[in-house]
Amino acid sequence: MKLRLALLLVALLAPVFFVVPTYASVDDFTISNYTIDYLLSRDAEGRSVLKTVETITAEFPDFDQNHGIERAVPLSYNGHTTNLAIDSVQHADGSSWNYTTYTSNDNAVIRIGDAATYVHGEQTYVITYTQHDVTNYFTNTNDDEFYWDTNGTEWRIPITHLSVVTRISDGLQAALNGNTSCYVGFSGSNQPCQITQDGSVFTVSADNLAAGENVTTAIGFRPNTFTPYQKTTWDKFINIFKYVWSSLVVVGFAAIFWVPLKWSSVVSRKKEIGTVVPEYIPPKDVSVT
Structure with missing residues (x-):
């Protein structure tokens, strides 16, 4: 049928x-x-x-x-x-x-x-x-x-x-x-x-x-x-909304996994390099005045 x-x-x-x-x-x-x-x-x-x-x-x-x-x-x-x-x-x-x-x-x-x-x-x-x-x-x-x-x-x-x-x-x-x-x-x-x-x-x-x-x-x-x-205007709106919502869901799930990994990477790097003290020394043969 x-x-x-x-x-x-x-x-x-x-x-x-x-x-x-x-x-x-x-x-x-x-x-x-x-x-x-x-x-x-x-x-x-x-x-x-x-x-x-x-x-x-x-x-x-x-x-x-x-x-x-x-x-x-x-x-x-x-x-x-x-x-x-x-x-x-x-x-x-x-x-x-x-x-x-x-x-x-x-x-x-x-x-x-x-x-x-x-x-x-x-x-x-x-x-x-x-x-x-x-x-x-x-x-x-x-x-x-x-x-x-x-x-x-x-x-x-x-x-x-x-x-x-x-x-x-x-x-x-x-x-x-x-x-x-x-x-x-x-x-x-x-x-x-x-x-x-x-x-x-x-x-x-x-x-x-x-x-x-x-x-x-x-x-x-x-x-x-x-x-x-x-498609009516409402149907088109619903389709756009579904597309945007689906995209946001994908981005949201990606963020859930990416943010902790990024944070872990930053923390690990800080532990690795310790505190960095900036030194403002002019290049050789270059005046700062």
Whole structure:
């Protein structure tokens, strides 16, 4: 798959003092329903923008095993940043979940739940986030494509039902070229699946996905529909900052080793030559007046 959307969905580990039965595991729960709603549009510069709303319904055991879930969303696409923004993480009723984020393997990992509270039975997580520059031009098909892994290939939880809806904004409908495709399975799978179109809405569904299985969709547009990725002023600043910071780190480490060695050399030299008394004697046959 051209884009491995490494979306990790795992249970948060229980505290070490909790003894999990030998037959139990933090992965011993299921996702009964997983819906993903995409809205693909363009910004004022013609660059692609993707608004994603994921609704994940998990079925947890009745005993104390899990605190919540983790969802990892890639920070880059096709070698550049997507300027990911997490908009909200909510319950089905619209109230907010407690969550934190951290970075791992170029993913933003959303850890949802409370370390002091276990979750039981049915729990729903609604995650909304926005990404930019999510399309690419492919020379072999001569079109711009939204080619996207949906639920991802690196989670360890089976999914009973997955539904993916991709909505194309009004300003992009005329640019659709009719090329669509869908694949299901483990990473690298070319097993086709059915994608249906109703105007500017594309729908894919799959049942009984094993842990690690993913659905990939591709929707084609005419060439030059989207402006290719270009570094923003902020991106350029970040790159310069990283370069300067890396240089300072190298210089700092060098100084850590060089200064003690230099000091040791100076001290040793002083001990070797002792005190030197200057003598201001004029050269032979040269007057000082």
